[in-house]
Amino acid sequence: MTALVAIIHAGLAAAWVGGMAYSLFVVQPKLKRYFGPDQEGRETLTAVIASGNRWKVVGLIAAITLSGLVLLLMHSEHWWIHAVKGLLLLCATGIFWYVSWRHWPRRVFATAAEVPALQRRLIVLATTMLALTGLAFALGVVAVHL
Known part of the structure; x- marks a missing residue:
């Protein structure tokens, strides 16, 4: 039973880390390159891609939390x-x-002049989130080998 919960927990965590890494290192640079100076087109497609994902990630975080608590109670x-x-x-x-x-x-309702700063801020926030979740994932691997 422990192995099953650990696989679920690690799989969910890997999905969150992988999704963020893919967005940050693949999707965002390609959108920037594809649209070039066309900020409006880039923002429109970015909003379409992001639409509806908020609650999926909230559910993913909840499942990671729940499975982590179950693992903690087991060991x-x-x-x-x-x-x-x-x-x-x-x-x-x-x-x-x-x-x-x-x-x-803020980004959806930003003026054209505000968008570049908001895009840069999102990169910093996303990188920080990726570092935090990646480190947590690594600690989970370490915990298994102690």
């Missing part, structure tokens, strides 16, 4: 690693909340 000998993982994921979730409920509405 609590290295609880401190799980506490650090939880803190990292909580910070990443806070950034996700900010991006979803503050940054995107």
Whole structure:
């Protein structure tokens, strides 16, 4: 049973990390290259791609949290690693909340002059989220080998 929960937990975490990495390192650069100076077209397609994903990610975060808690209850000998993982994921979730409920509405209603700064800010926020979730994922791997 532990192996099944661990596979589910790691798979969900890998999906979150992988999705962010793909967006950050593949989708965003290609959109920038494809649209060039056409900020309006880039923003329109970016909004279409992002549309409807907020609640999917919230569900993914909830499932990661739940499966992590189940693992912790099953094996609590290295609880401190799980506490650090939880803190990292909580910070990443806070950034996700900010991006979803503050940054995107600003970006959708931004003037053409405001868009480049908002795009740069999103790259910083997404990179930070990726680093936090990636580190939490790595700690989970370490915890298995202790």
